[in-house]
Amino acid sequence: MTETRASARPGDPEEVLGRLGSSWTWMLGAALASLVPGILLLVWPDATLQVVAVLFGLYLLVTGAFRFVAVFGQERGERVPGLLTAVLYVLAGVLCMRNPLQTIAALSVIVGIVWLVSGLLTAYAALATPGLPHRGVLLGTALLGIVAGIVVLALPSESAVALTRLLGLWLVLLGMMELAVAFAWRSAQRRLTPGG
Numbered sequence: 001m002t003e004t005r006a007s008a009r010p011g012d013p014e015e016v017l018g019r020l021g022s023s024w025t026w027m028l029g030a031a032l033a034s035l036v037p038g039i040l041l042l043v044w045p046d047a048t049l050q051v052v053a054v055l056f057g058l059y060l061l062v063t064g065a066f067r068f069v070a071v072f073g074q075e076r077g078e079r080v081p082g083l084l085t086a087v088l089y090v091l092a093g094v095l096c097m098r099n100p101l102q103t104i105a106a107l108s109v110i111v112g113i114v115w116l117v118s119g120l121l122t123a124y125a126a127l128a129t130p131g132l133p134h135r136g137v138l139l140g141t142a143l144l145g146i147v148a149g150i151v152v153l154a155l156p157s158e159s160a161v162a163l164t165r166l167l168g169l170w171l172v173l174l175g176m177m178e179l180a181v182a183f184a185w186r187s188a189q190r191r192l193t194p195g196g
Helices: 003-007 013-021 024-043 049-071 080-098 104-128 135-154 160-192
Strands: none
Touching (some): 024 049, 049 080, 080 104, 104 135
């Protein structure tokens, strides 16, 4: 337990959020928040742009909430990239939900910016945090986001079907990587627990 968390009072909201955000079940929930909409988009490629915008907006809002809580599982000095990413996800989610009848170009720009900035912030956090477990998986996730963001921004989708498939594929890949991190985290916690 870190010095920061050790000095917190029991029942302190920061302490509660810290325990929740660093639990493997919270990480599992975040992985499912990516995986489920990704699968829905892949099995429903003919969804209208309105449905795609609402699904993606819900994904962004839920993921932003998961990332916000997960930030409290980190040291205070390491929280800034995670907080910025959480705020970015929530703002983009609100944009998608507020105007689901937007054009394919507008949705592509929102998606591209979220993936690119989120990938850059994740890469920074992975490289700047000393002794970070699973650094390779986080860097892989960051690289995936950066590449996806660049592709969407450089070649905006010309149809809702193309954007839906790209969104679905990326969310499924991201969800699977997050699942791997969650189960690796559970395994590490069990090794550190006496009698685990």
